[in-house]
Amino acid sequence: MPQEDTVDEHLLIMRGVSKGFVQGGRRIEVLADLNLTIHTGELVAIVGSSGSGKSTLVSLIAGLQTPDSGTIEFAAKPVSGPGPERGVVFQNYSLLPWLSVTDNIALAVNSVFPQWSTAERQEYVHKFIQMVNLSHAAHKRPSELSGGMRQRVSLARTLAIKPRLLLLDEPLSALDALTRAVLQQEIARICADEKITGLLITNDIDEALLLADRVIPLTAGPKATLGPSFVVDLPRPRDASVLFHTPEFRELRTKVMTHLLEMRHSTHASAKPARPLPSVIPVHERWRPVPKEAVSDQPSDVKFFAPKG
Amino acid sequence: MRLNKLDWLWMPLLVMVGVVLVWSLSSATWAPRLPTPTKTLQDSRLYILEPFAKRGEQDQGILRFTWYSLVLVAKGYVIAILVGTPLGFLLGMSKLFSKGFDPLIQILRPVSPLAWLPLGLILFGRLESAALFTIAICSMWPTVLNTAMGVRAIPQDYLNVGRVLRLSRWDMLGKIMIPAALPYMFTGYRLSLGLAWLVIVAAEMLTGAPGVGGFLWQEYNSDIPAHIILCILTIGLVGFVLDRLMSVVENRLRAA
Numbered sequence: 388m389p390q391e392d393t394v395d396e397h398l399l400i401m402r403g404v405s406k407g408f409v410q411g412g413r414r415i416e417v418l419a420d421l422n423l424t425i426h427t428g429e430l431v432a433i434v435g436s437s438g439s440g441k442s443t444l445v446s447l448i449a450g451l452q453t454p455d456s457g458t459i460e461f462a463a464k465p466v467s468g469p470g471p472e473r474g475v476v477f478q479n480y481s482l483l484p485w486l487s488v489t490d491n492i493a494l495a496v497n498s499v500f501p502q503w504s505t506a507e508r509q510e511y512v513h514k515f516i517q518m519v520n521l522s523h524a525a526h527k528r529p530s531e532l533s534g535g536m537r538q539r540v541s542l543a544r545t546l547a548i549k550p551r552l553l554l555l556d557e558p559l560s561a562l563d564a565l566t567r568a569v570l571q572q573e574i575a576r577i578c579a580d581e582k583i584t585g586l587l588i589t590n591d592i593d594e595a596l597l598l599a600d601r602v603i604p605l606t607a608g609p610k611a612t613l614g615p616s617f618v619v620d621l622p623r624p625r626d627a628s629v630l631f632h633t634p635e636f637r638e639l640r641t642k643v644m645t646h647l648l649e650m651r652h653s654t655h656a657s658a659k660p661a662r663p664l665p666s667v668i669p670v671h672e673r674w675r676p677v678p679k680e681a682v683s684d685q686p687s688d689v690k691f692f693a694p695k696g
Numbered sequence: 697m698r699l700n701k702l703d704w705l706w707m708p709l710l711v712m713v714g715v716v717l718v719w720s721l722s723s724a725t726w727a728p729r730l731p732t733p734t735k736t737l738q739d740s741r742l743y744i745l746e747p748f749a750k751r752g753e754q755d756q757g758i759l760r761f762t763w764y765s766l767v768l769v770a771k772g773y774v775i776a777i778l779v780g781t782p783l784g785f786l787l788g789m790s791k792l793f794s795k796g797f798d799p800l801i802q803i804l805r806p807v808s809p810l811a812w813l814p815l816g817l818i819l820f821g822r823l824e825s826a827a828l829f830t831i832a833i834c835s836m837w838p839t840v841l842n843t844a845m846g847v848r849a850i851p852q853d854y855l856n857v858g859r860v861l862r863l864s865r866w867d868m869l870g871k872i873m874i875p876a877a878l879p880y881m882f883t884g885y886r887l888s889l890g891l892a893w894l895v896i897v898a899a900e901m902l903t904g905a906p907g908v909g910g911f912l913w914q915e916y917n918s919d920i921p922a923h924i925i926l927c928i929l930t931i932g933l934v935g936f937v938l939d940r941l942m943s944v945v946e947n948r949l950r951a952a
Contacts, residue, residue, distance in 0.1 A: 468859075471862060477856070483857070548861065
């Protein structure tokens, strides 16, 4: 088993991080002057609308991309590339389709813990399959699993490499509401049991408040940046059905939402005012007898016109 | 037209009957040297009924000849795959490499086996080596191009998984890139096998090696046209079977 982490008060420190891309000859600044600190043992959620550069943020922390400016320090060392100490649960699961559930997880375990014996590794893989309640599907291929089950596998694979920082990149956004609720509970349970330090990226404020110790809004891109952090001091374990009705939860939710909306207004202040839709008045043609063969099941003639000006 | 459940059976039969009719009519009218279907069957009987007989170097059962050809094809094909797959990987992985080699490949690809064989003879001297060279260089291209396409099509996500796990170069290749590109590679292998079989006849005709192609050319020289038809049918059937076998493997890989 891996040794306990030495306690780093600041596990991850991002200072003034910016990242842009060139697309169609034009440079688009995705993230601008981003500052973020994650302490060991806490679960931070970053909430932002789609297209705000959330996945880019994860790629930067994971080391899959390098920032254009600013620094990212992990465990007091600058991030120079990807590594298993920063495990990513990808939005689209990223399971290898030719491997079974067991083999997908085993690939990760075998490459990160090569010093263990085969039996040790097998037992370890099995433990993680059990943790996400997939023992019955251990020999299935990803194509035979539902979206929720695939994301469980992906979660187990990442947890199994014992990352010091777990990066959850919108892990539940592709799932239906019910599956999402179930998996939220499981993630909450696992994070508490395993004392996980994590960064959850999501577009769902409720999810963020349910799981995180701290919620940070990300403004809409381009030039997205992080807002102030909102400490979520709601008692654990948090039960969604009870929590959502408490005044504390509602108050926090309103604060975060208000902030997201305000930041949205300020970034779009220079944008053109919304164009009013033309007022449309339906005009019915006068009824006249129709020859029988011309009758169809199309709706009767209704024409629309927009008045000028 | 209404579709019937047995269409797959009687439609091909109908077409074949039609072809035999046209064949019979042709040999009766404008192509007097073409043997009729019955004459073809009669002349070929010995070769079909004793498919593995060996009466002399150039007088053997049709399946025995086929076997010689298959062995030669297999050798050339293995060379094509061993050279073509790594080349395809290099093309797929490196844009620079791809830029450099693409024009060369596009130029060499359409060159006929008939053109390669003399060069093979000059290079290697021996007939069999020249034939292998020709089969390999002609059948290699689908493997090269499909492998390259397969490597380019590997989702970035799979590679990211490998990068986060800090897989070694070889593990990245063996555990992620090859399995991910395998369906494409097999499409290449199937097309290459088809080409290798196509080339064998040309190679054997020129080298005179014993095999279906060699037999065909010899029987043309001995003026036994029935055997030419026998050879053509055999070549076609064998090619068809090879393609089916490969596509079975290919489909299993795709389903995986």
